[in-house]
Amino acid sequence: MNAQPQLLHTREAFYRRDRRSVHLAREFTREALADWTAVIRTDDVLLCVSELATNALLHGVPPGRGFRLHLALDSAGVLRIEVHDSGPGEIHAPEPSPEPSPEAEGGRGLLLVAALADKWGVGERDPGKIVWCEFEVRG
Template sequence: MIETVQRFFESRPESVGQAREFVSMVLTGWGCTERTDDIRLCLSELATNALVHGTVADHGFLVRLNAEDGVVRLEVHDSRRQRPEPRQTVDTDLSGRGLVLVAALADGWGVQDRAPLGKIVWSCFKGA
């Protein structure tokens, strides 16, 4: 059985916390509790990146969750085509570790173009 839900969030800092709560609620409703912490952390990083780097002024971001055959796919849709890339950081850097964390916690992640504009940054979690 395939289940998909999505929600749009405004372009403001408190939206990241609201998106985390949305993801927790959905995963609990689906009975997917094994990897909730990993999924929430990845959502936080991807949503923060969407706000800081991926949204055109006054455009928010969309969070979509899909569950199929024991795999949860998390997507964050934003309005810019610029593709994110993991950065090499040093201990004194205050930011720049988001995609490194996503790569470490998720079973896969990637970026795809979104029509008519923007991109989708996704991550997937087996056994969620």
């Protein structure tokens, strides 16, 4: 009988639709990892938080709303990062563009998340969606 991993730590914060929110989400995550003394690929985690938060602001957060960042570390050593947005639209996994133009300002965020995280995906939320990624923690 396999027991489900237990949550050891969770943290959550809400951010307004504001450019500064990406920086604040990154700092919130950095502080949580330090408090939890999680031995993890911190730079990769922070880059993924930045990309998911930026995508939420650009594509998933209508004016007057915001997004929620949820962090969870479980007893199996998995850090899960979730960004909950409230935008309308179909619920499907955002597709990273395979080869963004060298001049393009965007189109690489989900490619980075897919390359850096151990897992990632999207889930339903009403309204909006949850885009998540996971990292295995060492130690």
